[in-house]
Amino acid sequence: MNASRARLVTTVGAAGLVLVGALAVVAFARGGFGPSQRDVLANCDPRNPDGEVVNVTLSDRGGVMMGGNNLMMVSLAATPNVVTNGTITFVATNVGAMNHEFLVLPAPIDGVGTRSSGVDGKIDESTSLGEASTSCGAGAGQGISPGTTSWVTVTLPPGHYELLCDEPWHYANGMFAGFTVT
Numbered sequence: 001m002n003a004s005r006a007r008l009v010t011t012v013g014a015a016g017l018v019l020v021g022a023l024a025v026v027a028f029a030r031g032g033f034g035p036s037q038r039d040v041l042a043n044c045d046p047r048n049p050d051g052e053v054v055n056v057t058l059s060d061r062g063g064v065m066m067g068g069n070n071l072m073m074v075s076l077a078a079t080p081n082v083v084t085n086g087t088i089t090f091v092a093t094n095v096g097a098m099n100h101e102f103l104v105l106p107a108p109i110d111g112v113g114t115r116s117s118g119v120d121g122k123i124d125e126s127t128s129l130g131e132a133s134t135s136c137g138a139g140a141g142q143g144i145s146p147g148t149t150s151w152v153t154v155t156l157p158p159g160h161y162e163l164l165c166d167e168p169w170h171y172a173n174g175m176f177a178g179f180t181v182t
């Protein structure tokens, strides 16, 4: 192969790699590599949840923490976020690419989102009223892996609560939501 032909082959090869990379980015952005909602529902939902069911969606934009503690895009949303019945089963589904967890605590006096994080990026969990962090199971565990669901049943008196994820720095990056029992 002469020099110009070698250069042509190299150029075509490099263009091919760029194309494959671009397609991978598009597939990732569309959730093509993530678990489908159908997989989640087929494999790990609670069978007979007690009380009112509140669906919690745990999400992120993928990627890894890059040294700082303000670069993650993580979020938690609950539907409904106001209930009248004090017996509640929170069903938390991780639709993101990172591990997450779900906790319910009394709302802080200064309002939702005001807890401080320790040097490990975690909040003080000592007032936790319930936790779901078992992939495809109930209660506390090792974290809810991407595409799986965890659940916990609690009985809460009327009041204001905070739902949150306490994976390192997730709370500090906004992974919390208010919740009310009337």
Ligand SMILES: [Cu+2]
Pocket (backbone or CB within 6 Å): 058, 074, 099, 100, 101, 165, 166, 167, 170, 175
């Ligand atoms: Cu999280």
